[in-house]
Amino acid sequence: xxxxxxxxxxxxxxxxxAAQPVDDLxxxxxxxxxxxxxxxxxxxxPPWDNSAMDGYALNSxxxxxxxxxxxxxxxxxxxxxxxxxxQPGTCARIFTGAPLPxxxxxxxxxxxxxxxxxGLARLIQAVQPGQNVRPQGQDVRSGSTLLPxxxxxxxxxxxxxxxxxxxxxxxRRPLRVAVVSTGDELVEPGAALLPGQIYNSNRFTLIxxxxxxxxxxxxxxxxxxxxxxxxxxxxxxxxxADLIISSGGVSVGEADCxxxxxxxxxxxxxWKLAIKPGKxxxxxxxxxxxxxxxPGNPAATLVTFLLLVRPYLLTRLGCNQVDAVSYQLxxxxxxxxxxxxDEYLRAGLRDGRVVLSGNQSSGVLSSASxxxxxxxxxxxxxxxxxxxxxFLPFSGLLD
Amino acid sequence: xxxxxxxxxxxxxxxxxAAQPVDDLxxxxxxxxxxxxxxxxxxxxPPWDNSAMDGYALNSxxxxxxxxxxxxxxxxxxxxxxxxxxQPGTCARIFTGAPLPxxxxxxxxxxxxxxxxxGLARLIQAVQPGQNVRPQGQDVRSGSTLLPxxxxxxxxxxxxxxxxxxxxxxxRRPLRVAVVSTGDELVEPGAALLPGQIYNSNRFTLIxxxxxxxxxxxxxxxxxxxxxxxxxxxxxxxxxADLIISSGGVSVGEADCxxxxxxxxxxxxxWKLAIKPGKxxxxxxxxxxxxxxxPGNPAATLVTFLLLVRPYLLTRLGCNQVDAVSYQLxxxxxxxxxxxxDEYLRAGLRDGRVVLSGNQSSGVLSSASxxxxxxxxxxxxxxxxxxxxxFLPFSGLLD
Numbered sequence: 153x154x155x156x157x158x159x160x161x162x163x164x165x166x167x168x169x170a171a172q173p174v175d176d177l178x179x180x181x182x183x184x185x186x187x188x189x190x191x192x193x194x195x196x197x198p199p200w201d202n203s204a205m206d207g208y209a210l211n212s213x214x215x216x217x218x219x220x221x222x223x224x225x226x227x228x229x230x231x232x233x234x235x236x237x238x239q240p241g242t243c244a245r246i247f248t249g250a251p252l253p254x255x256x257x258x259x260x261x262x263x264x265x266x267x268x269x270x271g272l273a274r275l276i277q278a279v280q281p282g283q284n285v286r287p288q289g290q291d292v293r294s295g296s297t298l299l300p301x302x303x304x305x306x307x308x309x310x311x312x313x314x315x316x317x318x319x320x321x322x323x324r325r326p327l328r329v330a331v332v333s334t335g336d337e338l339v340e341p342g343a344a345l346l347p348g349q350i351y352n353s354n355r356f357t358l359i360x361x362x363x364x365x366x367x368x369x370x371x372x373x374x375x376x377x378x379x380x381x382x383x384x385x386x387x388x389x390x391x392x393a394d395l396i397i398s399s400g401g402v403s404v405g406e407a408d409c410x411x412x413x414x415x416x417x418x419x420x421x422x423w424k425l426a427i428k429p430g431k432x433x434x435x436x437x438x439x440x441x442x443x444x445x446x447p448g449n450p451a452a453t454l455v456t457f458l459l460l461v462r463p464y465l466l467t468r469l470g471c472n473q474v475d476a477v478s479y480q481l482x483x484x485x486x487x488x489x490x491x492x493x494d495e496y497l498r499a500g501l502r503d504g505r506v507v508l509s510g511n512q513s514s515g516v517l518s519s520a521s522x523x524x525x526x527x528x529x530x531x532x533x534x535x536x537x538x539x540x541x542x543f544l545p546f547s548g549l550l551d
Numbered sequence: 552x553x554x555x556x557x558x559x560x561x562x563x564x565x566x567x568x569a570a571q572p573v574d575d576l577x578x579x580x581x582x583x584x585x586x587x588x589x590x591x592x593x594x595x596x597p598p599w600d601n602s603a604m605d606g607y608a609l610n611s612x613x614x615x616x617x618x619x620x621x622x623x624x625x626x627x628x629x630x631x632x633x634x635x636x637x638q639p640g641t642c643a644r645i646f647t648g649a650p651l652p653x654x655x656x657x658x659x660x661x662x663x664x665x666x667x668x669x670g671l672a673r674l675i676q677a678v679q680p681g682q683n684v685r686p687q688g689q690d691v692r693s694g695s696t697l698l699p700x701x702x703x704x705x706x707x708x709x710x711x712x713x714x715x716x717x718x719x720x721x722x723r724r725p726l727r728v729a730v731v732s733t734g735d736e737l738v739e740p741g742a743a744l745l746p747g748q749i750y751n752s753n754r755f756t757l758i759x760x761x762x763x764x765x766x767x768x769x770x771x772x773x774x775x776x777x778x779x780x781x782x783x784x785x786x787x788x789x790x791x792a793d794l795i796i797s798s799g800g801v802s803v804g805e806a807d808c809x810x811x812x813x814x815x816x817x818x819x820x821x822w823k824l825a826i827k828p829g830k831x832x833x834x835x836x837x838x839x840x841x842x843x844x845x846p847g848n849p850a851a852t853l854v855t856f857l858l859l860v861r862p863y864l865l866t867r868l869g870c871n872q873v874d875a876v877s878y879q880l881x882x883x884x885x886x887x888x889x890x891x892x893d894e895y896l897r898a899g900l901r902d903g904r905v906v907l908s909g910n911q912s913s914g915v916l917s918s919a920s921x922x923x924x925x926x927x928x929x930x931x932x933x934x935x936x937x938x939x940x941x942f943l944p945f946s947g948l949l950d
Binding site: 179180183195197198199200202204230231232233234235248249250251286290291292298299303305306307308309310311312313314315316317318319320335336337338339340341342343345346347348349350351352353354355356357358359360361363364371448450453454477479480481501504511513515516517518520521524545546547548550551 | 578579582594596597598599601603629630631632633634647648649650685689690691697698702704705706707708709710711712713714715716717718719734735736737739740741742744745746747748749750751752753754755756757758759760762763847849852853876878879880900903910912914915916917919920923944945946947949950
């Protein structure tokens with residue numbers, strides 16, 4: 153199955169769920185959450201014309217008099233003060249951020265003002281209307297849509313929301329995601345390794361990725377190789393979770409207990425994705441909770457999470473931007489053999505060019521730690537050094 | 552002052568501090584933390600040769616016999632089992648992830664095996680030594696450096712650490728960062744706005760950015776416009792914090808209480824950075840705690856945080872990668888007027904080309920919410936549509 157087709161089925165499945173409940177959070181806790189509704193400005197930002205400089209506010213029609221004789225300084229306005237209207241024919245001492253008094257239309261910076269012996273402020277050069285004034289509503293107009301529903305909040309978005317006076321924001325509640333691993337060979341790190349066993353690494357990759365995306369994690373541990381126990385464990389997790397993610401291939405194999413339980417008691421669609429690493433991918437369901445089954449190879453778990461699970465999660469949260477960001481950058485490598493699947497190689501950047509980072513086997517995770525992203529070699533294509541290739545930085549894939 | 556020079560002074564100041572204490576954290580809590588020491592592998596990964604397929608393990612020297620007559624299946628090895636050595640002249644039923652028995656050197660997938668009526672496994676095509684075998688140590692060699700000190704841990708790094716059996720990891724303790732705002736015009740969101748006042752937005756931008764970088768935040772509120780109170784507040788914060796970040800220009804102006812207190816009771820260097828937005832930037836110190844003073848304009852606060860404060864913070868944590876990632880991408884805009892400062896414009900991407908996102912005034916933050924990164928127009932240069940420009944995605948700047 154082409155990856156695009158799998159993704160489109162996954163996203164359509166994600167959209168079929170009821171919207172997540174809405175939480176009203178203080179801004180300090182809202183980072184990374186998805187806006188449940190547009191943010192509408194109740195105020196102009198800035199709320200009034202204000203000075204961009206420390207200087208003197210005047211009406212530009214008085215500029216000629218200000219250059220010849222100077223103007224009387226009739227008030228002093230610091231930031232936070234409410235000024236009185238400017239007396240005609242005078243100027244006001246003003247500081248950065250302070251509101252412009254009614255009647256003034258420009259500010260001259262203090263470096264260009266000469267104070268005469270009798271206390272008049274004299275301009276030493278011409279001024280323009282609007283000069284050094286930050287006009288009311290320059291940033292945001294009252295009533296305008298500041299931020300759209302579906303935006304995942306970044307630091308600057310919190311600043312924008314605060315700028316219109318909102319201390320709380322309505323966001324979608326994160327998903328409760330149960331993470332389970334399968335495989336009798338798995339042992340949790342910290343324990344001793346017996347012959348034939350390997351350490352469970354996927355659990356930590358998945359937990360980390362879910363933490364980065366701000367989801368709530370339910371640790372489902374390692375599923376036992378026993379149908380009754382697997383079924384009981386799935387049932388308990390399905391009750392608590394909005395989604396179950398498993399790693400360790402659900403296959404048609406004899407030694408695949410999770411697959412058997414899903415086939416008998418739930419639903420399961422097993423996809424052979426045209427992607428490398430990551431061919432076997434499962435969309436299943438148990439007791440009405442969806443299950444995404446990732447392949448067990450560590451690099452395949454990572455790649456399928458980033459390319460398929462992340463957009464699925466974000467879609468369930470109503471996020472309006474779920475595509476992976478990629479940049480067309482020159483390759484510093486040759487890839488002379490075309491394959492039948494889209495291949496995502498672990499890669500990094502050197503002087504703006506894409507370099508491959510170590511062993512590309514789907515069992516090898518360390519090359520993902522050496523790299524900073526993935527490079528896509530599309531099915532059927534080859535790459536010669538210098539040609540442009542799509543580079544997907546991990547920072548964008550985990551954003 | 553050129554931005555490069557400011558950054559180099561800041562980083563050298565950051566390096567002059569004692570290293571942060573080391574915390575020994577469970578992997579589940581280590582995401583985003585900086586490794587205090589290299590992670591050395593105590594095991595090979597995988598720890599033994601194992602099968603990449605469900606199939607049959609044999610010695611390739613028996614392949615000829617296996618094709619003609621078939622081989623007796625002398626054991627069945629599932630993942631997690633410790634196999635016995637392979638009886639010469641036989642094969643073993645084997646499943647994905649199961650250890651290869653001593654004496655076998657390849658695996659044929661089950662689809663290419665015919666079982667004869669008397670239970671022999673017959674190859675239907677040739678096999679190569681090593682075929683479908685994931686060799687011991689393919690991912691990681693015991694004793695090798697898996698991850699370097701100074702790495703900020705991403706999900707896949709947690710997976711790599713787990714894969715060698717480590718359940719905990721030594722990381723640098725995050726910085727305690729006090730955030731203060733200055734300006735009598737500031738009001739916290741949620742309160743009513745009186746004439747002349749504006750809402751404090753920088754605090755939320757800064758808190759969000761510090762959360763993204765995993766630092767501990769001490770909310771220092773808004774500093775009062777009173778020297779004694781400012782001094783007392785700074786002293787209290789300096790005792791708790793590893794760093795104070797202020798927004799709202801420390802200037803030479805009369806109405807600048809923080810600047811006066813720093814000059815009289817601490818240290819302060821005021822830089823006019825050749826950067827737009829963000830000219831006035833302060834490196835100060837109060838009671839031995841460093842203070843970074845950011846300009847008060849919202850876009851300037853954001854840009855100087857991303858370009859200067861982030862690398863400073865990461866350097867204090869011993870991070871080995873502090874540079875902002877940028878991509879050379881074609882501009883979809885013209886910028887015909889060169890300036891005397893490096894200008895960071897808020898921008899987004901459309902079909903792989905850089906587009907500007909709204910009002911570029913340093914007072915305007917909403918354009919940073921509309922965009923997905925910054926584009927650098929170097930001092931003295933212009934841009935014509937189609938030319939390459941450096942694009943710095945926010946996801947990388949907050950990574």
